[in-house]
Amino acid sequence: MSVSINLLQTLLQELNGVLTSDMAPLFALTNQVKLEEGEAYIREGDTSRKLAFIEKGIIRAYTTKPNGDEATLLLRWEGQFIASHDTIIHHKPARFIYRALEPVTLVEIDYDKLDAALRERPEFEPLRVYFLKRMLSEALENIESFVMLSPEERYQRLLESRFDVVNRVPDKYIASMLGVTPVSLSRIRKRLQDKGRKN
Missing domain, CATH: 1.10.10 (Arc Repressor Mutant, subunit A)
Incomplete structure (x- = not known):
């Protein structure tokens, strides 16, 4: 089993009612993705609903303003999840570009495949809640930090x-x-x- 899967399993042990030994079918749906420095992981307009855990490296999410300036939305690094809020939550094309700032290693899963697996195994429902709550809390934290x-x-x-x-x-x-x-x-x-x- 890869180091990244072990890291992800350790993280998911935070979830009540989901045993690590029972998650093998979900991990079978994942694949490892490596990005070179400067390589885009998600591009503006992408519609693929992929969710990834960062094992190594840093990814920046940003957009380009009409005047040509780039505005950084967030940075994500080791031990964090990366996904487009637009595609996962709103089912819309991504508005931001997610690009590797250094060599990056990810454990990736197609969210639609994850969703199908969760529907077949109701005991995994805490996973969906975990991912969505984490995405929403991170977004809210960004907003609050700018206000407060x-x-x-x-x-x-x-x-x-x-x-x-x-x-x-x-x-x-x-x-x-x-x-x-x-x-x-x-x-x-x-x-x-x-x-x-x-x-």
Whole structure:
């Protein structure tokens, strides 16, 4: 069994009532996908309903504005799921591009095949709830962070949760995700460094 399947099984043990030993039929539907740095996983307009677990690497979801600027919606890294909210939840073409920022290894499943398997095995229903609740909670968290937190606070939260990710992602993408310019991000970093020296 691959390392990625073991990681995914460990994660899914969070679910009550779903035994790891009973999930073999679901894992049989998965396949491993490798992306090169810069390769798109989901393109704008794609309609395939694929759901993937990131074993290794970072994926950025973004869109291109009419003026040509790119706006980063989110970053996803090891131990997280990646999917288009548009295709999975709304059954609409993807509005964003999901691209690998470095070599990426995924465990992928077709959501429609997963859905069919869940219908045949009602005991797996917690899986559907888990995936959908996780996608919705992540989307809500992004919205709340923009309403409740300043760009500096959002950056500090990212540092606290995954410091290593910040060092693996170009500044321009982090700045875009925070809703600031790269220059403003540099100022935020300087202020935090100054606070750290004082403390």
